[in-house]
Amino acid sequence: MIATESLSKRYPRVTALDRLTVDITPGVTGLVGANGAGKSTLIKILLGLAPATEGRATVLGRDVASDGPGIRALVGYMPEHDCLPPDVSATEFVVHMARMSGLPPTAARERTADTLRHVGLYEERYRPMGGYSTGMKQRVKLAQALVHDPELVLLDEPTNGLDPAGRDDMLGLIRRVHSDFGISVLVTSHLLGELERTSDHIVVIDGGKLLRASSTSDFTQTTGSLAVEVTDREADLLAALTAAGLRAQGAGHLLMVDIAGDETYDTVRDAVAGLGVGLVRMEQRRHRIAELFADADEDAHSDEDAHSDEGAHSEEDTDTDPHATVPAGTGRTAR
Ligand SMILES: Nc1ncnc2c1ncn2[C@@H]1O[C@H](COP(=O)(O)OP(=O)(O)OP(=O)(O)O)[C@@H](O)[C@H]1O
Structure with missing residues (x-):
């Protein structure tokens, strides 16, 4: 076209x-x-x-x-x-x-x-x-x-x-x-x-x-991670999931859990229920486009002066923000 x-x-x-x-x-x-x-x-x-x-x-x-x-x-x-x-x-x-x-x-x-x-x-x-x-x-x-x-x-x-x-x-x-x-x-x-x-x-x-x-x-390839958000006690949930044999890490209010198979969902659900906290969401994580932007590399910076960044957005992209903006600035490279 x-x-x-x-x-x-x-x-x-x-x-x-x-x-x-x-x-x-x-x-x-x-x-x-x-x-x-x-x-x-x-x-x-x-x-x-x-x-x-x-x-x-x-x-x-x-x-x-x-x-x-x-x-x-x-x-x-x-x-x-x-x-x-x-x-x-x-x-x-x-x-x-x-x-x-x-x-x-x-x-x-x-x-x-x-x-x-x-x-x-x-x-x-x-x-x-x-x-x-x-x-x-x-x-x-x-x-x-x-x-x-x-x-x-x-x-x-x-x-x-x-x-x-x-x-x-x-x-x-x-x-x-x-x-x-x-x-x-x-x-x-x-x-x-x-x-x-x-x-x-x-x-x-x-x-x-x-x-x-x-x-x-x-x-937006799907990854092997499960994003889990609970109302409370993230640290206790992390400990419970690790004790249950899952690999997990905290990322702010989110826990990222490696999916080891279908039973991972059940393990997370049971751990959340065992702690008596609310499950806000549990979803397979997707790469968002912003993640394709790596930090600006040296070469690309060399012609940065040629461009205006007037009006550029300073908002950072996050995995949870559907309205995330493209990271502002020139010469960024895609992974
Ligand atoms: N007529 C013009 N004279 C001089 N510079 C211009 C002119 N039109 C656009 N530019 C510059 O060219 C660059 C690209 O502008 P353009 O409007 O195409 O960007 P954009 O991606 O559409 O952004 P926006 O959504 O803010 O319009 C900017 O640095 C802008 O200032």
């Missing part, structure tokens, strides 16, 4: 993309990177809206340098920032966008009604968008990207500004864009957990460089 070859974009003070070579296949692909990693720049180049400094890219087999209009006819785009005129309704706006994409008036109205219903906007679609919540605005932005029935949509940070429930709704909608309509999706986020849940494939970029591209399942 998308192929880039040594694609670079240099601004006077910043290298936004640095010799990026990646192949993106049909399905839902998550493009993950900290703020400033180059996600929006890549999307603009793919739409033919900004020229690359060097390298080449094709979208649906068309060259971004020479066929921007052809690409934009086949691709939907949901921009990151608020771009909706406040004094028109969602219906008026999406009909307008459909007409701009070349749909005749009747088809534009029908497709608009269908698409707005699909994204979950009903009566409110006749009200001026200035009064909409962030979640409603994001839905309108998604609807205008879908209204001309594209083969591919590029969604730039669609969960930005949404609360956890709003994020879940938006992620569900994005999954359905592919499962219900067969439209492929490239969705960006700096939140690892949500892309893990939504995407078939994950592409990780940092400082404009490709860190890794592979299927989501390759990123």
Whole structure:
């Protein structure tokens, strides 16, 4: 669907993309990177809206340098920032966008009604968008990207500004864009957990460089560890599990227990019951994408000055945080 070859974009003070070579296949692909990693720049180049400094890219087999209009006819785009005129309704706006994409008036109205219903906007679609919540605005932005029935949509940070429930709704909608309509999706986020849940494939970029591209399942292999969380007496539980012959260690409120076989689950359950404490959770641990980031290596640091880390997130990833962010900073390497 998308192929880039040594694609670079240099601004006077910043290298936004640095010799990026990646192949993106049909399905839902998550493009993950900290703020400033180059996600929006890549999307603009793919739409033919900004020229690359060097390298080449094709979208649906068309060259971004020479066929921007052809690409934009086949691709939907949901921009990151608020771009909706406040004094028109969602219906008026999406009909307008459909007409701009070349749909005749009747088809534009029908497709608009269908698409707005699909994204979950009903009566409110006749009200001026200035009064909409962030979640409603994001839905309108998604609807205008879908209204001309594209083969591919590029969604730039669609969960930005949404609360956890709003994020879940938006992620569900994005999954359905592919499962219900067969439209492929490239969705960006700096939140690892949500892309893990939504995407078939994950592409990780940092400082404009490709860190890794592979299927989501390759990123999140299950391990042989069981994460156990109890309400109280973690140290006593650790001692009880060790006495029962299991290898276990404490990690804050969590105990990590090596799975020796199916009976490990029973042993943990019995030990917890024996102590009379509550079991908060017991689950097989999965690698999260953030664990694929090793500490920055010396070589990668040498060109760090070339990149801005403006707006980078300082939040640390943890195994339990579904909204963990990509560790900020440039030049990190994937294990
Ligand atoms: N028009 C521009 N002129 C100069 N520098 C730019 C321009 N556009 C982007 N940059 C810089 O290029 C780098 C990559 O920006 P980009 O917007 O692509 O990142 P991003 O991963 O989409 O992050 P965000 O989600 O914060 O937008 C950043 O350092 C940014 O400051």
